[in-house]
Amino acid sequence: MEFFQRVSQQLFELDNTDTQHELVILGETYAAVDKNGAQPEIETTTGVFGQMFGKDRGWNSRFLASVRKLLHFTYRTKFEPIPKDPAGPSPMNLGTLFKDNPLNSIESAINHPDCFCSDIGWGCMIRTGQALLGNALQRLRNMAGANDACERETQIIGWFEDRYAAPFSLHNFVKEGAKLSHKPPGEWFGPSATSRSIQSLVHGFPACGIDKCVISTDSADVYEEDMEPIFAKDPNTVVLLLLGVKLGLSKVNARYWDDIRHILKSPHSVGIAGGRPSSSLYFFGYQDEYLFYLDPHTSQLDLSSLDSSQEKFNSVHSQRFNKIHFSDLDPSMLIGVLVQGLTDWEALKSDVSWSQIIHVSPSRPQNYFLEDDGVVSESDEEEEPPGARNSTLGGEYIDVIAPMDQQADRYATDDDFQDVQCKNQNILVVGDEDSTSPDTEVERVLVGQETVPLALPPEPQQPATAPVCD
Structure with missing residues (x-):
């Protein structure tokens, strides 16, 4: 074998x-x-x-x-069934049939017709989120010392097995996604839904070694007023930052290429999830103008079904990787940064002081606040509809049958809109869907220079009339 x-x-x-x-x-x-x-x-x-x-x-x-040391998570098949939501997608579709062993699909359809036994076609963003989280945990494992390194890695791999009992399983990502992001089983995740699930799962499993997970679903802005109280309480607190960004309208502008390189070269980086039109990938490095990535779009049998620790190790480690040119990147991505205590936090602030992507500021604007669960959110004077808060209109990562290279050609237009000057704006993207639905998300997009507001038509002037006297 x-x-x-x-x-x-x-x-x-x-x-x-x-x-x-x-x-x-x-x-x-x-x-x-x-x-x-x-x-x-x-x-x-x-x-x-x-x-x-x-x-x-x-x-x-x-x-x-x-590369071989990195944790690499892919689609899995024949795992513990995940019941479908009555209002959600169906587990039975032709895409799964052709991308998996047909016998597996037929067996699942017969034995579990109303359940998902594979994440083929919809789980790629979850898998790259697992890779980001898993390699952050690997970083902590390496710091623990070599004596128990193998035992610790075996334990980490077990946390990602595809069953509800495993704290970081796809099953629990889906469970949290339904609760926090209104994503039923079988529906594709975006960066914001993935970061919310990671945050909830990390906080629910403190034994993992990450003490706090702070996420920003609409920018890479980090505020000292949020971080410093964490380290004042315990200067050795380990914090995972998950920063959702959209670096342009249809592609990443070349002015951000150096910033992405700098992020991946930083000792604080644990990778980037997302960033490919219609498919999420896990980016871990670069060479010149090419980013290296691990691709989750291959299927393997359920990790928990493998007999030995060595088989499980081989299943999540691979020397097979690929690369993509910066110009082919989708601008929506999730950046992972691991901060191991106060000293590391001070080093990170210095490291990103000139970055056009990650900004560390003393305090946030008046209309922003940090919720109890560590989510940076925007406060409006008007009451928001239920479920609208903390959501961003991030790109959903779906697995399509058409070749990915053909998909990238669609983004050759509108280059004039990519000359960005790193100005944060709130932009509401209105599509075919109802803008009041939970899936409508608002992202902070880096756009060019000053955004000129659309002028409203002048209010009609009332004709002057003489006062009426009784």
């Missing part, structure tokens, strides 16, 4: 054709190639497979080892 897994990975592994630019992965930097010219150790195999395994892919072996 291990041999065939290696064959599958080698068939799709990426060649490195850039021998000049450094390789960056979540705060670690490597030369484009091994300085001593050494290549990764590969088992000797004869024949065609031997030539395939022995092919020089051109990557730095230390970089590949770091």
